Structures are given as structure tokens and as C-alpha cells.
Amino acid sequence: MAEARSGVAAExxxxxxxxxxxxxxxxxxxxxxxxxxYLPIAVLILFSFSASRYASVWGGFSFRWYIHLFRDSAxxxxxxxxxxxxxxxxxxxxxxxxxLALGLERRRGHRHAARWDAAVTLPIxxxxxxxxxxxxxxxxxxxxxxxxxxxxxxxxGRTTVILxxxxxxxSYVAVVVRARLAGMSRTLEEAAMDLGxxxxxxxxxVTLPLVWPGVLGGGLLAFTLSxxxxxxxxxxxxxxxxxLPIQVWSMVRRGVTPEINALSSLILILSIVLVTLSLAVxxxx
Amino acid sequence: MATVCSSRADQGDGRQxxxxxxxxxxxxxxxxxxxxxxxxxxxxxxxxxxxxxxxGPSGCGKTTSLRLIAGFDHPTSGDVYIHGHLVNGSxxxxxxxxxxxxxxxxxPHLTVRANVSFGLEMQRLLRPEIExxxxxxxxxxxxxxxxxRYPHQLSGGQQQRAALARALVxxxxxxxxxxxxGALDLRLRQEMQGELKKLQRRLGLAFLxxxxxxxxxxxxxxxxxxxxxxxxxxxxxxxEVYEKPRTRFVAEFVGEANILSGRVIGLGEGSAxxxxxxxxxxxxxxxxxxxxxxxxxxVLRPEKVVLSEASxxxxxxxxxxxxxxxxxxGNGTRYRVRVGDxxxxxxRRQNAPHERAVGLGEKxxxxxxxxTVHLLTEE
Ligand SMILES: Nc1ncnc2c1ncn2[C@@H]1O[C@H](COP(=O)(O)OP(=O)(O)O)[C@@H](O)[C@H]1O
Ligand SMILES: [Mg+2]
Numbered sequence: 001m002a003e004a005r006s007g008v009a010a011e012x013x014x015x016x017x018x019x020x021x022x023x024x025x026x027x028x029x030x031x032x033x034x035x036x037x038y039l040p041i042a043v044l045i046l047f048s049f050s051a052s053r054y055a056s057v058w059g060g061f062s063f064r065w066y067i068h069l070f071r072d073s074a075x076x077x078x079x080x081x082x083x084x085x086x087x088x089x090x091x092x093x094x095x096x097x098x099x100l101a102l103g104l105e106r107r108r109g110h111r112h113a114a115r116w117d118a119a120v121t122l123p124i125x126x127x128x129x130x131x132x133x134x135x136x137x138x139x140x141x142x143x144x145x146x147x148x149x150x151x152x153x154x155x156x157g158r159t160t161v162i163l164x165x166x167x168x169x170x171s172y173v174a175v176v177v178r179a180r181l182a183g184m185s186r187t188l189e190e191a192a193m194d195l196g197x198x199x200x201x202x203x204x205x206v207t208l209p210l211v212w213p214g215v216l217g218g219g220l221l222a223f224t225l226s227x228x229x230x231x232x233x234x235x236x237x238x239x240x241x242x243x244l245p246i247q248v249w250s251m252v253r254r255g256v257t258p259e260i261n262a263l264s265s266l267i268l269i270l271s272i273v274l275v276t277l278s279l280a281v282x283x284x285x
Numbered sequence: 286m287a288t289v290c291s292s293r294a295d296q297g298d299g300r301q302x303x304x305x306x307x308x309x310x311x312x313x314x315x316x317x318x319x320x321x322x323x324x325x326x327x328x329x330x331x332x333x334x335x336x337x338x339x340x341g342p343s344g345c346g347k348t349t350s351l352r353l354i355a356g357f358d359h360p361t362s363g364d365v366y367i368h369g370h371l372v373n374g375s376x377x378x379x380x381x382x383x384x385x386x387x388x389x390x391x392x393p394h395l396t397v398r399a400n401v402s403f404g405l406e407m408q409r410l411l412r413p414e415i416e417x418x419x420x421x422x423x424x425x426x427x428x429x430x431x432x433x434r435y436p437h438q439l440s441g442g443q444q445q446r447a448a449l450a451r452a453l454v455x456x457x458x459x460x461x462x463x464x465x466x467g468a469l470d471l472r473l474r475q476e477m478q479g480e481l482k483k484l485q486r487r488l489g490l491a492f493l494x495x496x497x498x499x500x501x502x503x504x505x506x507x508x509x510x511x512x513x514x515x516x517x518x519x520x521x522x523x524x525e526v527y528e529k530p531r532t533r534f535v536a537e538f539v540g541e542a543n544i545l546s547g548r549v550i551g552l553g554e555g556s557a558x559x560x561x562x563x564x565x566x567x568x569x570x571x572x573x574x575x576x577x578x579x580x581x582x583x584v585l586r587p588e589k590v591v592l593s594e595a596s597x598x599x600x601x602x603x604x605x606x607x608x609x610x611x612x613x614x615g616n617g618t619r620y621r622v623r624v625g626d627x628x629x630x631x632x633r634r635q636n637a638p639h640e641r642a643v644g645l646g647e648k649x650x651x652x653x654x655x656x657t658v659h660l661l662t663e664e
């Protein structure tokens with residue numbers, strides 16, 4: 001007994017100095033990595049409560065800039081725009097992305113199925129700026145075509161932003177719903193059909209109830225992404241369709257004020273809430 | 286070559302006679318998946334109230350046959366009939382058959398009760414009738430008390446019962462069961478075997494039962510179809526399949542078997558003498574298939590052999606040998622007796638009272654009557 005205990009003690013004492021060094025370095029790295037990730041954000045939130053007129057000077061605690069923000073009609077309009085655009089774009093993207101995921105699931109195992117799968121995921125990796133420019137080009141060309149056909153030329157605005165946001169969000173929704181579908185066995189659909197359910201009945205009695213958390217999660221994700229989107233919006237927006245990120249950007253051009261800190265903090269909190277919600281519903285069984 | 290699996294002697298146009306007409310019939314059904322021929326001109330009939338097992342090793346095409354009957358897949362060639370109607374292209378929801386899946390496939394978002402009523406709701410029955418039939422079905426599988434539970438709140442055996450109730454409640458022409466007890470532990474499996482069989486008899490429902498467990502197939506079925514590589518090798522009553530296997534594969538897959546091969550050296554009245562590696566073996570041959578000089582293969586079941594000391598007589602066959610392996614099995618003992626350089630027999634003996642234990646290395650005689658040796662007619 002005593003021998004065993006002393007053995008353990010000896011083992012503990014024998015830890016190589018290099019091992020301890022490695023552990024120390026890893027711990028240090030972890031601390032700095034998290035600091036990197038969150039310190040700037042913490043500072044931003046902190047300074048949004050500063051009473052000072054300057055964005056980077058601490059002037060004591062105050063809600064001053066938040067009150068200022070809510071009185072700013074340009075910000076209120078931008079918020080309304082953003083919510084409207086995100087709402088419509090996320091609904092459209094959710095419907096199309098979900099149907100796309102269901103269609104892809106059905107093709108699983110067929111020829112080229114993997115390629116079609118990849119083609120849905122790919123846009124997620126395309127740089128925003130490329131997507132923005134290509135959408136702008138697409139809209140301009142379509143407008144010219146419409147003008148030639150109908151003699152009426154639409155302009156860039158809320159509609160184009162909604163279409164652009166829908167376009168990039170479809171991929172995200174499809175990926176989230178696909179993940180949910182992959183966890184659901186095709187056997188369940190077969191069992192339903194075996195019991196007399198037609199394809200439509202299977203869809204609404206079995207498939208949709210089971211993938212619903214994925215659909216909702218995907219929709220919330222699409223909403224969040226649309227709310228935060230800047231680059232693609234920048235290229236496809238027009239007069240009267242200023243979104244929150246665009247509003248922030250135009251305010252920054254006039255100089256960074258604590259009001260921007262406050263606005264950014266609000267956008268941040270909203271995004272965190274939405275993403276958390278999205279992940280929570282996706283995990284639902 | 287291909288075996289027609291039918292319980293009737295006449296396989297002509299009996300389909301039109303409604304009383305004996307099969308509820309399910311496969312005619313020369315083949316299925317190719319990718320490059321692989323999964324089913325090869327398979328013929329099968331299931332008659333009303335009959336318990337038919339598809340028995341075969343994993344990958345022989347059992348599940349595929351059920352899927353073709355249920356309508357999840359369609360045959361590459363050949364015809365599937367249900368109630369005498371050709372159903373080749375019709376979707377699963379138009380077929381009067383229900384499947385019990387190996388994975389149970391209970392709907393996880395529905396309670397047991399909602400799972401069971403699913404099929405009746407699809408038939409648009411009125412609520413009171415649905416309720417009473419669901420109660421009845423839950424009663425049959427003794428699940429009344431658990432009807433408000435969700436599948437994930439049930440044990441494996443309970444999920445099994447729920448799946449069974451769900452498939453039974455619509456009263457299909459035939460129930461397709463794909464290794465329904467495969468996931469249960471031994472005790473529960475044996476208990477469920479008895480219950481399933483009782484339920485099947487009581488309801489008079491036809492079962493097409495897939496299993497790779499030969500004991501299960503033998504004990505439960507009216508007829509067993511032994512499959513290999515997408516074909517039915519033999520189809521018959523459990524006794525036929527066990528006692529009179531047609532091929533070596535069937536003999537070895539259904540129960541334990543000693544395979545003896547040799548050349549016919551003499552013919553008697555309804556019997557033949559075959560020279561084997563363990564000596565001359567007399568075998569009854571009522572069919573007269575043996576011809577002098579021909580190579581034949583014979584099957585001898587381990588429990589037909591009696592081990593005796595030197596002088597026991599009155600047996601048709603007496604091969605002398607040496608006990609080289611003894612395995613205690615609890616209710617019996619398995620011996621391996623070497624009767625020749627290239628032949629050892631497996632012998633099974635019950636642990637009955639007054640049986641003298643035979644020891645390792647002992648010299649014994651393996652005795653068995655000629656009519657317990659079965660001459661294989663094919664291959
Ligand atoms: N989609 C498929 N493509 C190609 N081969 C398949 C496919 N599905 C099953 N198989 C093959 O068909 C054979 C029979 O399968 P299955 O009917 O499931 O056998 P069992 O139920 O008897 O174990 C197996 O060899 C399997 O590998
Ligand atoms: Mg199988």
C-alpha cells in the first residue's frame with residue numbers, strides 16, 4: 001500500500017520540464033486566442049456606453065448614444081428595411097432551400113448526385129464580392145432585357161436586395177436541411193408509404209414534421225445572414241433600400257462616433273440571439 | 286433448376302381458384318442492382334393463412350424480395366402478383382401488404398397510438414372505428430399501457446410490438462417481416478417467436494418471414510424457402526428441408542450436417558452401398574438415383590448417429606473411429622469422431638440419464654441406420 005503510494009508520488013515528481021513548458025504554452029495560446037476573438041468586441045460594447053463624444057475616449061457610463069440612436073430616423077428606416085428584407089429573403093430562401101434539399105435527398109445514390117450536392121454548397125465558399133458583382137451584372141442585364149421587352153426599366157432597390165439575399169441564403173438553408181434529412185432514415189418514408197400514405201401525405205405527415213427543426217434553424221440562419229450582409233447588399237441596393245450595415249458604413253464615412261458603437265453592439269446582440277436560437281431549434285429531436 | 290415454391294402439387298392455372306389462390310406470388314422475378322444480379326428468376330407463392338420463411342445467409346436477396354413485394358423497388362424482369370393481380374408498377378400505398386422493418390421504422394415524432402393509427406387514418410376510416418381497432422391491435426401485442434409513449438421511451442422489445450401492431454392493424458393480405466427479431470436478445474427473441482406464431486395462427490394472416498436463423502425458420506414456419514445468391518434452392522416443410530435437403534448448401538445451412546462423399550460400389554433392393562473415406566456406408570435409395578460407379582454425396586445429421594462400444598450389432602452402418610473432440614453443450618454433447626484419414630463425423634448426443642460419457646481418445650463405433658443417410662440428388 002505504502003509502496004504503491006510512494007510510486008504514484010514519484011511519478012508525479014518525474015514530470016519532464018519540457019512537458020510543463022508545453023502545457024504552459026498551450027494555456028497561454030488559449031488565453032490569447034480568446035482575447036483576440038472577444039476583446040475587440042468587449043471594447044466595442046463597453047465604449048457604446050461611453051458618455052464621450054469621441055468613439056475611442058471613455059467619458060463615463062451613459063445610455064446617451066442608445067437614446068440618440070433611437071431618435072435617429074435614418075437608423076430607424078434602415079432597421080425597418082433590414083427586417084423587411086431579411087424577413088422576405090429568409091422565407092423565400094427557406095422554401096426554396098428546403099425543397100432543394102428534399103429533391104437532392106431523393107437523388108441520393110443516382111448518377112452525379114454528389115456533384116449536384118457540391119454545387120449547392122459551393123456558393124457558400126464564393127467570395128461575397130464576387131457574388132455581389134455577379135448579381136449586379138445579372139440585374140443590370142435583366143433590366144436591359146426587360147426594358148427592351150416591356151419598355152419598362154426597373155431600378156435597383158429593395159426587390160433586388162431581397163433577390164440577392166435569397167440567392168446566397170438558399171445554400172445555407174439547403175445545407176442545414178440536408179444535415180437534418182441525412183439523420184432521418186429513408187425507411188421512415190417507406191414505412192409511411194407502406195401504410196398507405198401517398199407521396200404528398202408522406203411529405204406532410206412524416207418528412208416535414210421530422211425535418212422541421214432543420215427548416216426553422218435554416219430559416220433563422222438565413223434571417224441572421226441577411227441582417228448582417230454588407231458586401232452583396234452594397235452592390236445590389238439602390239435609393240430607399242438602405243439596410244443597417246449599409247447605414248453603419250455611411251455613418252462611418254462621416255466619422256466614427258459612439259453612436260456607431262451602440263448600433264454595432266445592437267446588431268451584434270441580435271445576431272447572437274438569432275444564431276443561438278437557430279442552433280437550438282436545429283438540435284431539437 | 287429454379288425451384289418453384291408452392292404448397293400445391295399443381296402449379297398450372299390454380300391462380301383462378303380463389304380458395305387456394307396465393308395471396309402473393311412471384312414469377313421468375315429477377316432484380317439487378319447496379320451490376321449485381323440480386324435476385325435470379327425467383328418463384329414464390331404464399332397462400333392465405335400460411336407462414337412462409339425466407340431463410341438464407343446475409344446478402345442472399347431476402348430483403349430485396351420483400352421490397353419488391355412491398356413495392357419499394359420494382360423487378361427488372363418477372364411478375365409480382367398480389368391477390369392474383371399483377372402489381373409490377375404499382376406504388377406501395379396501393380398494395381395490400383404491410384412490412385415490419387428490421388429497424389422497426391416507428392415514426393419518432395408520434396406516440397405509439399398515433400403510430401398504430403397511421404395506416405387507418407390513411408384509409409380515411411371514421412374516428413371511432415380507428416380508436417377501437419387501434420385498441421384491439423395494441424391489446425393483441427400487449428401494449429395497451431404504453432400507448433401514449435414515444436418510440437424512444439420504449440425498450441427494443443416494446444418497439445418491436447408497436448411496429449407489429451402498426452402493421453397488423455390494417456389487416457393486410459400478407460405481413461412481410463424482415464428479420465423482425467434480429468435486434469432482440471436471445472431470451473426475448475424466443476419469447477417473441479412464440480407470440481408471433483400464436484398471433485399469426487389466431488388472425489389467420491399470411492406471414493412472409495425473413496430470417497437468417499435456421500432454428501427460427503424451422504420452428505415457426507409452415508414452409509421454408511432456403512435462398513442463396515438470389516435463388517431459392519429448396520422450398521418445403523421444415524421437416525422436408527431438414528431431412529431431405531436437395532443440395533449440400535441446404536444441408537449445411539439448415540442445421541448441422543455430416544457430408545459424406547464416395548463412389549457407389551453396389552446396389553441392393555432400394556438401397557446402395559457407397560465406398561467413403563470412412564468405410565462402406567449403406568444408404569437407402571428408394572428413388573433409385575444411385576448407379577454403380579457414380580460419385581454421390583450424402584448427408585448424415587449428427588443426432589442420427591449412436592456411439593457404441595465394440596460389439597453393438599443390428600445397425601446398417603458401423604464405422605469404427607477415435608473420439609478426437611468432445612464439446613459439452615449443456616443439454617447435450619457434441620463429439621468429433623475420426624473414422625478415416627479424410628473423414629471425421631460430428632455426432633450429437635443428448636445428456637440423458639444412464640448415458641455413459643464417452644471420453645476423449647476413446648475407440649468407438651459410429652452406428653446409424655441406412656434410412657437416416659440422405660442421398661443428395663443435385664450437384
Ligand atoms: N442499391 C444496391 N446496389 C447494389 N447492390 C445492392 C444494393 N442493395 C443491395 N445490394 C446487394 O444485393 C444483395 C442482396 O441484398 P439484400 O436483399 O439486402 O440481402 P439480405 O436481406 O438477404 O441480407 C447484397 O449482396 C447487396 O450487397
Ligand atoms: Mg436483409
